[in-house]
Amino acid sequence: MTQKLFHRPAPGADLLIRNAHVLDPRTGIDGAHDILIRGGKVAELGAARALSAESLPPALQTIDATGKHVFPAFVDPHVHLRAPGQEHKENLDTGTAAAAAGGFCQVIAMPNTSPVIDAVTVLRSLVTVAGQQAHVPTGFLASITVGSQGSDLSPMAALADAGALGFTDDGKPLTSAGMLRKALQYQRLAGGVVALHEEDPALSGAGVMHEGAVSARLGVAGIPSISESTMVARDGAIANYEDARMHFQHLSCVESVEALAYWRGAGARVSGEATPHHLTLTEEAVRSLDTRFKMNPPLRAESDRQAIIEGLRSGVIECIATDHAPHARFEKEMPFEQAPMGTTGLETSFAAVYTELVKPGILPLGLVIERMTAGGALYGLPTPKIEVDLEANIVLIDLEASFKVGQHGYVSRSENCCFHGRTLAGVVELTVAAGAVVHEKVKERDR
């Protein structure tokens, strides 16, 4: 099988985590355990304190995780790492370090770079750089159309052979139904998932925020929710007709969730993702005209947010994806209408969802962990699981600890985080990705 994930080589971890509350919704484990990691693999998983000191190597790094949680590390199927061409915003090194800091063990990067990833040479060079710089295994989508211009198919089969997990013109909608249909037909040869940023430009017009009560007050042109939902409804029909594999990116409104549920019910092979910001924030945040709250799709009404939460709960929406979209400070320090769209999200994804939805009892912790680890499987990647003999992909989180977002800066090169300044619970203390320690906050170790 063609290699689809790329990262820099790192030594397999040797590590003992003592007395952690281990929760993996897929294996059913949910309780205090010790985890022994040897050479990057989970060697033993036993009841807390059951592993006797005599059987362990004397110099083994040991972490007392009493009162803390271990989950399978997260997967983010939607990040913008900005390389090549926009390295002033982010690069593979900083972007994947931010992912490691957020507890991720896999990320999938979008192709709306400069140049667009629409050619094998561009993808090959990125794969090479990822092999030198990526802290966590990184996959790539290539564009559906050349330059994401919507008029000619990219060499999808060759791109898939070179490692592309799928195809998207994300950042720009693919407006032509005929073009989309050709891509879906060609998918039978090339494989890979076709992922869609759904937006009808004729309806969004010059809009820069959700069309609703807040845009009416601000006099800022709105993007109506129908600009997304009508495209989900249309494209779900095309996916169904072609029996193609289609993924809807960053769903933001009630009607989109309904359209996805409808086509799923009709048997179409369609999936969807939701972002932490659409799950936790609404158009009300935009009243400040703070450009950190400018993203596409926009933060919508409270009823939309509730529908996204319900979609995630019911499984109509299978996964959480950050749409991590870094922009340089000078680019965001603009009047709202002029600033570029996007918020960073890798370093706050879990904490935002945990603080806003799990702590208040709206969603169960296990469900959120399941949805935060499901995004790779949608693209055919292995799902991280905590099981003996498997490569270690785990995150250690202190749910009792909290942090003020941005107070000590960001690991990401950019600081345009919509949760900036908020206090969030859930501090990532350790991330093990593909068997290697890629992020470690804890410096005090007991042995």
Add this chain to the structure above:
Amino acid sequence: MTHHLISIEDVDRDGIERILFRAQSFAEVSGREIKKVPALRGRTVVNLFYEASTRTSSSFELAATRLSADVINIRASGSSIEKGESLRDTVQTLTAYEPAAIVIRSPYAGAAALVAQWTDAAVVNAGDGKHEHPTQALLDVFTLQSRLGKLDGLNIWIVGDVLHSRVARSGISAFQKMGAKVTVAGPPTLLPRQIEALGCEAKPTLDEIAQADVVYVLRMQHERMQEAFVPSLGEYAARYQINHERLRPGQLVMHPGPVNRGVELSADVIDSEVALIGDQVRAGVAVRMAVLYELLVGSAAPVAVP
């Protein structure tokens, strides 16, 4: 009142009344032969205009001059803004001159609030995109108070292109604060979705315009329209023009200017007794004097004018 005037939401009813009381005194100054007071002598006011303006920029300039301030006028054309300098860099450059106030007009919502983050000067929003134009709202309240005494219980209809109008958004809020009931009316394509959330009624026709005590007519803003919102200006005029056939006796007519004669307003109404348009322009200078005075000298200072 805060250090800045960014939004009409920055001022409550008491604040509006205080500013307009002071404007009353300044209106008297404007009636004198020597129309100047030394209130801002030695202070600098920067007028930073990123958008074309006649009455707002000239009235701000006149207001600052009549308060004896030194005035710098900067316009987008012919300045480094044209060379692509960012708003932040422009503001930082101007801040080096230590202005007491920066008056800014921008085609973008929130520009004045951003400027306030980047400077110690008092910032006055002279219009930010389609968002707010608070001094226009204040001078409109002043004009109505001067004619009618109070706005309490008044029915004010704002008619026309509400979608693109910062005057409407600041006006709705200011009129409501002063006790008026506001209705917006215009072509359905030019009424923002959920405008009712601002506490006003929205009507797609002028069938009930007889309810209005004051008809506030908005300019059809061709320059802000990137597409056709009405089939033609002729069709707009046929349905929404304020003329003597649509007005009943006793109704007053206002317009923020500049007027498209024969489109939103008929020529005979503009030139008639019921139109307060000239009063609005005159009020502009006194009200902007009062705003600058309020921000730079403060409400603690005596109202009396030397």
